Amino acid sequence: MRLELIRVITLGITGFDAPLLKSGLAEASASLEAVQYVIQPYLSRGAPQADSVTKYLGGCRQFLQEYQDFDSFDRMTFLTQHMLPLQQYVGLLIKELNLQYNTTGGTINYEAGNIFSPDALNLLAFPRAGTQADxxxxxxxxxxxxxxxxxxxxxxxxxxxxxxxxxxxxxxxxxxxxxxxxxxxxxxxxxxxxxxxxxxxxxxxxxxxxxxxxxxxxxxxxxxxxxxxxxxxxxxxxxxxxxxxxxxxxxxxxxxxxxxxxxxxxxxxxxxxPRNSRFDRYMQGDHTTLTAPEVNGFNLFMGKAQCGTCHFAPLFNGLVPPLYNLTELEVLGTTKTDNLDQPEMDADYGRYDIFQIDFYERAFKTPTVRNASATAPYMHNGSFKTLEAVVEFYNKGGAIGLGLDVHNQTLSALPLNLSKEEVNDIVQFLRTLEDSVATYIPEKK
CATH class of the missing domain: 1.10.760.10 (Cytochrome c-like domain)
Structure with missing residues (x-):
């Protein structure tokens, strides 16, 4: 049940399973219908959180029924007003009924309020992390x-x-x-x-x-x-x-x-x-930290622009939900420069140098886009100087969309048809992911 809610939040509403069909909202609705069916016997037992679970589950399903256009779907409202509260109250219900069962190897912290909580992912579950460092x-x-x-x-x-x-x-x-x-x-x-x-x-x-x-x-x-x-x-x-x-x-x-x-x-x-960006504060309840264009940028990032199908929430990197047990690599066909009018292929073959199979030709790890506004230039070769250029590269369909031959490109070659305003809103959203790093900067001696 917990994993299915995470799947809807991070994959369903992004259209991950069928990005070209844009059927993710219908799939999310079907998933929540199944959740309703399975959880109903527990709700009828009169548990203290049953009313809240019923309220937010009903709200999620109604919202999906009322707003079915994939490109214009308001994911931020769906998450903050319906889905994330549902996740929180389902967790409390499970705890009160003493039905805790973590099948993720500890990667997900089920004590966290929701998947966007700063402690949602357990760092110690990742490779060689061991125990908490003293x-x-x-x-x-x-x-x-x-x-x-x-x-x-x-x-x-x-x-x-x-x-x-x-x-x-x-x-x-x-x-x-x-x-x-x-x-x-x-x-x-x-x-x-x-x-x-x-x-x-x-x-x-x-x-x-x-x-x-x-x-x-x-x-x-x-x-x-x-x-x-x-x-x-x-x-x-x-x-x-x-x-x-x-x-x-x-x-x-x-x-x-x-x-x-x-x-x-x-x-x-x-x-x-750090997890102290304006976006993080917004997701924890301070809805004064983002502007309307920035919220729209998030909706586009997680929907029409298909960014969220590779840069997965909540860290917006290649850490694949809902189990978060795999780091994904992608083949974009990154160009030698950010001149998209005269594109040239970069000579770096990426992971193919490690494993020489066609699948890995030009494959590179998907980094987090958190703090992207402060970490230019971009891509493995540093060839893109601005976030606008990066978004436009995706907007055109990567290397194949630019007319280059990349036989194993994992990025869709179809143009996203993002307007200049939509590109700008996505960039504005990415700027909200910038953390304050003052505590990490050593004092001058």
Whole structure:
């Protein structure tokens, strides 16, 4: 029952199962009819929340019956006034009847009010997250994140390419390499919400943040560090020996140097989940934080523009609901530049370099669009300078829609027929997803 409600919220009203047919609202209505049938015996038992469940379930079904046009459907009103309260009261009903049963492996926190609550997804259920990181481990991770002594030239730290003041990016098309002159292959994506995914890097080659940290430190083109570099750091800054001991205790004696560094940095990266944007405040009840065009942008994002069929709520990344147990990759046919009048294919084959099967040619992980307004340029190659250009690329149907040959494109090649005003409203909505990152910016010494 809980998963079906999440499915309606995140997939049904977006048209995920049949985006071209635009039958998602009818499917959502059928789903809620089934929910009504299954839950009715429990509602007749006189449970304290039965009246509220009946009220909001009826409201959801009536709203879907009255407003059936997919493109103009007011998803925000449907969610905030009907569906999210229904999810909350169904959760309370289940709890009061002592019928709790979490089949998601703990990924979904059933104590949360609804799927847009900041604690709706359980970070500890994601790869290698383990148990809640204590203050000593997080403090060490934060210090190491800004430590240039982990690099071979004592100049490059994690924060070089993932600057907190820039929402953990560097504003470059592709980041500078270790030598400070050449560039690495791909754009530095923001680390905000990186813990809520199952694969790291644009091609998904790392299965945990720890693996990503180890890879970056050891890569000659990035930090060019390693065990000898870490050993040198410990010799020159002996306070780290004490900090490592405080963080790991007796376990420290059995750990390799690279893991002593990777584990706390990964713990720090997992803590980068602010969820304090204007959109988040709106979804938690402060309906003064968004304007009418921004709300319309959300409705378009989750409907006509089909953004929500790949950037899934609530984190708007490739984390697939309702189980949130898979990180999705897509083939868009991203172009070499954002000149859509003279499009050229980018030469990067993405995940195909890792798994050489046709399915993965030009496949890249779907990043979150949270904080997209602060993290230009965009795409794996940093080829798009503005959000307007990104939305227009989708509006035209990706590479195939632009006339290029991408045999395995997963993005629909049909134009979305978004007007300039609708494109602008979507961009305005994306700006509401920008978090305040003031708490992550270190004080100047």
């Amino acid at each position: 203050s000593a481990l997080l403090a060490l991770g934060k210090q190491l994140f800004f430590e240039p002594g982990l690099s071979g030239n004592n100049k490059v730290s994690c924060a070089t390419c993932h600057n907190p003041a820039l929402h953990f990016t560097d504003t470059l098309t592709t980041s500078l390499a270790f030598d400070g002159q050449a560039h690495v292959r791909r754009n530095a994506v923001s680390l905000l919400y990186a813990g809520f995914q199952y694969e790291q890097f644009w091609d998904g080659r790392a299965k945990s943040i720890e693996e990503q940290v180890r890879t970056v430190i050891n890569d000659p083109k990035e930090m060019n560090g390693g065990e000898s570099t870490i050993l040198s750091l410990l010799q020159h800054k002996p306070t780290y020996t004490r900090l490592f001991k405080e963080a790991f205790g007796q376990q420290l004696d059995t750990m390799t140097l690279i893991n002593q560094v990777a584990l706390p940095i990964a713990a720090y990266v997992r803590s980068l989940n």
